[in-house]
Structure formats: C-alpha cells, structure tokens
Amino acid sequence: MHAGARRPRSFWPLAMLFAAFMVFLYGPTLVIVVLSFQGPDGGLTFPLRGLSLHWFRELANGLGVVDIGAALKRSLLLGGIVSALTMVMAVAAGLAFRKKFKGSNALFVVAVSSLIMPSIIVSLGIGLEFRLLDGGIKHVLQWLDWQDGLENFNTSMGLLTSALGAQLSWTLPFGLLIMFAVFNRFNPSYEEAARDLNATHWQTFRHVVLPLILPSVFGIGMTGFTLSWDEIARTSQAIGDVNTLPLELQGLTTTVTTPAIYALGTVTLLVSLLVIGATMGLSIWLSRRKGKQTHG
Incomplete structure (x- = not known):
C-alpha cells in the first residue's frame, strides 16, 4: 500500500474478525498459562491470586497416584520413535511415488484414508486386532505346553507395539503428503548431473537429494512428534495398561481441582514449543549452510 492511500472499507471489519479468531484460537491456551503461575491460594478461575511457581513444584511432587514423570518419559520416547519412523518411511514412500507403478493410485488412497x-x-x-493376536499367542503357548510363558504373558498391546502403530496411522499420511509437495518442486536436473558424473543411486540420494530436502525432512519429524505428543483418541484404546501424558492429563481433568492441572498443561505446551523452535532453527541453519556452499 502506498503512503497516504486509504484502506478499503472492508479492512477494519475483516481485521476485527481476524483478531476475534486469534483470541478464540489462542486465548484459552494463554489463560491456562497465566492461571498456572498462581500462588498457593489460587483456583481454577479468575481472579488471579498471587504469582509464584507453587503449582509447578506441586506438579513435580506428583498428583495423587499419577506418576507424571513416568508418563512424560513415555510420551517423549513414543514421540521420538514416531518422529524418526515418520521421517524414514515418508521419505522412502515419497521416493517410491516419484515414478508411476502398478497400483500406485490405490496404494495412495489406502495410505491417506x-x-x-x-x-x-x-x-x-487396532485394539481388537491385538486382542485377537493375544488369543493366537496364548493358543500357540498352550500348543507348545509352555506353562511359564503362558502364565507370564499378559498382552502384546503396549507403548511400542499397538500404540506406536496407532500413532503412525495418524502421522504417516501427513509425512507422505509433505514429501509429495517437496518432490513436486524438486528439480531432477540435479540428479541428472550427478548421474552424468557416474554417481550411483545411493550416492545421488546421499550427496544430492537428501541435503536439498533435509529441512523438509526435519519438518516432517517435527510434525510427527507434535502429532504424537498430544494424541489421545487413537492411543486411548490401543496402549494397554500404561498411559501417555495426554491420556493422564485427560484423566486428571475430572479429579484434580487445583491449578496444578494448568501447570501440567503449560509444561506440555513448553515441550511442543521447544521442539518446534529447535526444528525451525535447524532448518534455517541448514538453509543458510546450503546457500553458503552454493555461493562458495
């Protein structure tokens, strides 16, 4: 807009609508963060009663019978593995779909459905599948007459089996769609130049393709971690006898009546922001490094 030019009449109504949307979107999160820093006499609603880190200390001491530290470690472990697998499998699938093959359209529909x-x-x-698998394992143990194994076997459902599969069913389609967008803009002349220099397929991928798409790959990892970090619905029936942090948080909303629940929400938000910030910083660093190498 040129200096002195008048804004159209629609500007202020649209600006107010956008501001209202932003308040609606981020206002509840901001309220939770503010209320988590209340003093010992704080409650679940305004007015704010003092300012302190009291409820974070209470959170560190535990919330009743819930082991928040163990749930946090489980969520970090699961999120890290989901992130790594999403990156590897999305890149592999993106490379495979660069060329048409028989059944590719059907496979794509199945992948994103x-x-x-x-x-x-x-x-x-997924929970039903693993219960059926449990029944099959028990039948095999009975057939083998392995009484010790039968007595010690409980379920194959767990954090790194059924819960991992459930979360990958959510993160992989996003990773695949991101890789499709990346390879849609990818210039194949770089690969052709590498092949002209007698580079193998692996050398071309390692030294040419991967450095160019690496910022996007880290973006896929960030997306996989954040989707896993706050996932509830797909994990709830497929995790077995342990809980991730979001599931514990969901359960605590009906039992904890102090701002400690807000402190837990603030901690989970902080972890998400740290992961996003670290990924964006790494992507910017890689882009600048690539630019220096190109102009060097």
Missing part, C-alpha cells in the same frame, strides 16, 4: 477415518474407530480396531 486413515486421515478421514474417525480416530476412535481406528483405535478400537
């Missing part, structure tokens, strides 16, 4: 399925239905289905 998980996005439109109700999450709780996916979770129930």
Whole structure:
C-alpha cells in the first residue's frame, strides 16, 4: 500500500474478525498459562491470586497416584520413535511415488484414508486386532505346553507395539503428503548431473537429494512428534495398561481441582514449543549452510 492511500472499507471489519479468531484460537491456551503461575491460594478461575511457581513444584511432587514423570518419559520416547519412523518411511514412500507403478493410485488412497477415518474407530480396531493376536499367542503357548510363558504373558498391546502403530496411522499420511509437495518442486536436473558424473543411486540420494530436502525432512519429524505428543483418541484404546501424558492429563481433568492441572498443561505446551523452535532453527541453519556452499 502506498503512503497516504486509504484502506478499503472492508479492512477494519475483516481485521476485527481476524483478531476475534486469534483470541478464540489462542486465548484459552494463554489463560491456562497465566492461571498456572498462581500462588498457593489460587483456583481454577479468575481472579488471579498471587504469582509464584507453587503449582509447578506441586506438579513435580506428583498428583495423587499419577506418576507424571513416568508418563512424560513415555510420551517423549513414543514421540521420538514416531518422529524418526515418520521421517524414514515418508521419505522412502515419497521416493517410491516419484515414478508411476502398478497400483500406485490405490496404494495412495489406502495410505491417506486413515486421515478421514474417525480416530476412535481406528483405535478400537487396532485394539481388537491385538486382542485377537493375544488369543493366537496364548493358543500357540498352550500348543507348545509352555506353562511359564503362558502364565507370564499378559498382552502384546503396549507403548511400542499397538500404540506406536496407532500413532503412525495418524502421522504417516501427513509425512507422505509433505514429501509429495517437496518432490513436486524438486528439480531432477540435479540428479541428472550427478548421474552424468557416474554417481550411483545411493550416492545421488546421499550427496544430492537428501541435503536439498533435509529441512523438509526435519519438518516432517517435527510434525510427527507434535502429532504424537498430544494424541489421545487413537492411543486411548490401543496402549494397554500404561498411559501417555495426554491420556493422564485427560484423566486428571475430572479429579484434580487445583491449578496444578494448568501447570501440567503449560509444561506440555513448553515441550511442543521447544521442539518446534529447535526444528525451525535447524532448518534455517541448514538453509543458510546450503546457500553458503552454493555461493562458495
């Protein structure tokens, strides 16, 4: 807009609508963060009663019978593994789909159909599959007459089995769609130049393709971690006898009546922001490094 030019009449109504949307979107999160820093006499609603880190100290001491520290470690472990697998599998799938092959369209539809399925239905289905698997394992143990194994076996459902599969059904389609967008803009002349220099397929990928797409790959990892970090519906029926931090947080909303629940929400938000910030910083560093190498 040139200096002195008048704004159109629609500007201020649209600006107010946008501001209202931003308040609606981020206002609840801001309220939770503010209320988590209350004093010992603080409650679940305004007015704010003092300012302190009291409820964070209470959170560190534990909330009743819930082991927040163990749930946090489980969520970090699961999120890290989901992030790593999402990156590797999304890149592999993106490379495979660069060329047409028989059944590629059907395979793509199957791969992304998980996005439109109700999450709780996916979770129930995975839970049912693993219960059927448990029955099969018990029958095999009985057939082998392995009494010790039969007595010690409880379920194959767990953090790194059924819960991992449930979360990958949510993160992989996003990773695949991101890789499609990346390779859509990718210039194949770089690969052709590498092949002209007698580079193998692996050398071309390692030294040419991967450095160019690496910022996007880290973005896929960030997306996979953040989607895993706050996932509830797909994990709820497929995690077995342990809980991730979001599931513990959901359960605590009906039992904890102090701002400690807000302190837990603030901690989870901080972890998400740290992951996003670290990924963006790494992507910017890689882009600048690539630019220096190009102009060097």
